[in-house]
Amino acid sequence: MLDNNLKTQLKAYLERLTRPIQLVASLDDCDKAKEMQTLLNEIAELSDKISLSENNDPAVRKPSFAITSPGHDISLSFAGIPMGHEFTSLVLALLQAGGHPPKVDADVIEQIKNLDGDFLFETYISLTCQNCPEVVQSLNLMAVLNPRIKSVTIDGALFQQEVEQRQIMAVPTIYLNGQVFGQGRMSVEEILAKLDTGSVQRSAEKLDAKAPYDVLIVGGGPAGSAAAIYAARKGIRTGIVAERFGGQVLDTMSIENFVSVTETEGPKFAVALEQHVKAYDVDITNLQRAEKLTQQDGMTSIQLASGATLKAKAVILATGARWREVNVPGEKEYRNHGVAYCPHCDGPLFKGKRVAVIGGGNSGVEAAIDLAGIVSHVTLIEFAAELRADAVLQKKLHSLPNVTVITQAQTTEIHGDGQKVNGISYKDRVTEAVKHVELEGVFVQIGLVPNTEWLKGTLELSRHGEIIVDAKGQTSLPGVFAAGDVTTVPYKQIVIAVGEGAKAALGAFDHLIRS
Known part of the structure; x- marks a missing residue:
């Protein structure tokens, strides 16, 4: 699982442990469980302060593993293999469970310790999500500092049945004691503000x-x-x-x-x-x-x-x-997973793919022109009967062979497969017919x-x-x-x-x- 470079770096980090930690694996016979077993064995071999055991409790998600410390009531676990963006979350969890002091303000630590109540956080994440790690790391820290807080990080791709049952369409999605607590990026201070009403x-x-x-x-x-x-x-x-x-x-x-x-x-x-x-x-x-x-x-x-x-x-x-939003189903769910608002920043990520631009003003037409040189095809969707952009921009747009312009079109929904965008629907304002376009990205350009x-x-x-x-x-x-x-x-x-x-x-x- 870990290459030699990662092992060397992780070994150096683990030298900062001040107390023993225990990895408790809950495994089944699937391929991911075997990968998890390999990862845990490699981690345990890097420090004499780390031990590895197994838990056969049928009520625990499999495959998953918990990180705890003997003599300390810590409930922190990963239902998935925390690689990609979440590898840092794994390293921090190991260090903090092992007694290494967290880099947060003293008053934040005190506020976490003083929270009154029993809190079970379940956080559904994607290993490619850049917003998920801050949520995971915040909740893991809270679980280390307060024995009444439990944090479970769940890889949505690995537990698809749960994702479908709970109808999760965006990550990170946080459940607290079985109810949706929040979605999207949240810092530890933001989480505490929602929990500690007196703060x-x-x-x-x-x-x-x-x-x-x-x-x-x-x-x-x-x-x-x-x-x-x-x-x-x-x-x-x-x-x-x-x-x-x-x-x-x-x-x-x-x-x-x-x-x-x-x-x-x-x-x-x-x-x-x-x-x-x-x-x-x-x-x-x-x-x-x-x-x-x-x-x-x-x-x-x-x-x-x-x-x-x-x-x-x-x-x-x-x-x-x-960014001004179109406010249609799928927009919020797939933001940063195919729905974008800045062609200058995110356009190169869609090289060779099909995208739509919503908006026929200067910003929308400029975006379509820019994107046409990167992506395979651009569909520009405009609500009005005509584009509103300057004539020189419209002339340039219409000269491009890989651009389709659709006017009199009202965007009705952005579609996806649960992970990323795969299409868009619009209503023809003349015929009232609803039409669908298959694509990989949607750029909303209706202003700021x-x-x-x-x-x-x-x-x-x-x-x-x-x-x-x-x-x-x-x-x-x-x-x-x-x-x-x-x-x-x-x-x-x-x-x-x-x-x-x-x-x-x-x-x-x-x-x-x-x-």
């Missing part, structure tokens, strides 16, 4: 007590991170408040166009952003949504959904934008929605809801700047957002020294 009030009280900042950044994506770094480097009191640190980058499968980084994945890029910000004296507040902006006596206040209020002499708004609903009536927005900014990132309010996808700056790209974040921070600093 919101405690957090609000702490936030209210914070002293005003020189610069407060609202948003933790590329623009917000760059702004925080540039502000902190000026030696001023800097804070950042974000609903989800990393922002939309967390949902991006592959990044291949950020200058100097040949290739990376969105979650890895988001982690790098956060680590870079933490290298400076920046006060980070995560999992907090901004709801209101007010100004008084030269100070700007940001009221949060938790009820807390943060104040600053200057504020940088970097709340980003979200800036996250500015909470700012309406406060500062000047464009007709599209974007924050209007000048060359220095200044908004219509003194001392309030903005950067990234939430603004009127064209071309919504990570590299542009980073530059705009830096510019807004410099603009805010210039405002502070002049006022």
